[in-house]
Amino acid sequence: MTRESLVYVDGRFVEKSKAVVSVFDHGLLYGDGVFEGIRAYNGNVFRLADHISRLYDSAKVIRLRLPFSESEMTEAVLETMRKNGLRDAYIRLVVTRGAGDLGVDPALCKKPTVFIIAESMASVLGPREPRVVKMIFSSYRRDAVDATSHEIKSLNYMNSILAKIEATSAGADDAIMLDHRGFVSEASVSNIFIVKERKLSTPSSSAGILHGITRRRVISLCSDSGLEVEERDITPFELTIADEVFLVGTKAEILAVGSVNGVEIGSGRAGEVTKTLYAEFSRIVQRPEEGTPVYQAEQLKA
Numbered sequence: 001m002t003r004e005s006l007v008y009v010d011g012r013f014v015e016k017s018k019a020v021v022s023v024f025d026h027g028l029l030y031g032d033g034v035f036e037g038i039r040a041y042n043g044n045v046f047r048l049a050d051h052i053s054r055l056y057d058s059a060k061v062i063r064l065r066l067p068f069s070e071s072e073m074t075e076a077v078l079e080t081m082r083k084n085g086l087r088d089a090y091i092r093l094v095v096t097r098g099a100g101d102l103g104v105d106p107a108l109c110k111k112p113t114v115f116i117i118a119e120s121m122a123s124v125l126g127p128r129e130p131r132v133v134k135m136i137f138s139s140y141r142r143d144a145v146d147a148t149s150h151e152i153k154s155l156n157y158m159n160s161i162l163a164k165i166e167a168t169s170a171g172a173d174d175a176i177m178l179d180h181r182g183f184v185s186e187a188s189v190s191n192i193f194i195v196k197e198r199k200l201s202t203p204s205s206s207a208g209i210l211h212g213i214t215r216r217r218v219i220s221l222c223s224d225s226g227l228e229v230e231e232r233d234i235t236p237f238e239l240t241i242a243d244e245v246f247l248v249g250t251k252a253e254i255l256a257v258g259s260v261n262g263v264e265i266g267s268g269r270a271g272e273v274t275k276t277l278y279a280e281f282s283r284i285v286q287r288p289e290e291g292t293p294v295y296q297a298e299q300l301k302a
């Protein structure tokens with residue numbers, strides 16, 4: 001029998017089957033909480049500092065006081081990786097408002113619940129070409145920046161879930177969501193880039209996007225590679241006639257978009273710019289300086 005993975009729950013490590021939170025937790029009752037989805041590549045947690053900093057930013061906006069410092073939170077993530085002996089993994093770090101009486105008021109909750117799941121996950125990045133996905137434009141609009149903005153990485157994902165259901169029932173892989181004005185925002189759990197005549201564009205923060213860590217890294221990769229990127233409003237028309245469209249995110253890594261609403265994008269296959277960035281990103285994630293080493297202490301001792 002394989003050993004059960006260990007989950008960090010409020011300072012303790014418990015077996016996966018025993019890792020539970022209260023039915024009175026406001027994270028469950030109201031989606032009141034924040035999270036991060038993080039990846040580790042070869043024993044190095046990719047851009048962990050950026051994820052921790054975004055978690056604290058999300059918590060600040062929802063007035064959730066985290067029970068420990070950024071460095072303690074970082075250590076808890078690394079310890080969860082070590083306890084499970086992982087090198088290539090997906091990490092889910094969640095902080096909820098905690099258990100409290102019924103009622104939406106966060107003041108009903110005495111202390112936040114913190115849990116960290118780390119499970120083995122192999123990357124698809126590598127020498128092969130990026131996977132090509134079929135998209136639709138969702139009829140659900142991305143929540144506006146003055147609504148339940150996705151700038152907060154909160155536990156409230158119903159906006160994305162509805163879009164994902166719509167995509168699945170249309171036979172597509174995922175949905176592209178438009179903002180309240182009708183401009184392109186992002187996919188259900190990834191950011192979007194378009195390429196036209198080798199010039200890249202990506203929706204800016206006005207489109208209600210999550211400030212993706214992969215998006216930010218791809219933008220800086222482009223500037224290092226001499227590729228121009230503009231953060232701006234993009235219409236569904238511009239996206240449809242683009243030479244290339246690709247998605248970026250922790251889970252998605254880099255995916256080429258082959259079609260939207262049944263209309264082929266460019267050749268319908270991964271384009272040259274997408275392939276170049278994919279190849280470069282595949283190398284970047286393996287670099288120690290792009291993340292935080294999990295096993296540094298042991299390596300130093302050895």
Ligand code: PXG
Binds near residue numbers: 036189211213249
């Ligand atoms: N937009 C949204 C709405 C997201 O949820 C991204 C963009 C990409 O951001 P990052 O920082 O990952 O480049 C996300 C990320 C999951 C999962 O389990 C979801 C995300 C990340 C990791 C795992 O579905 N969302």
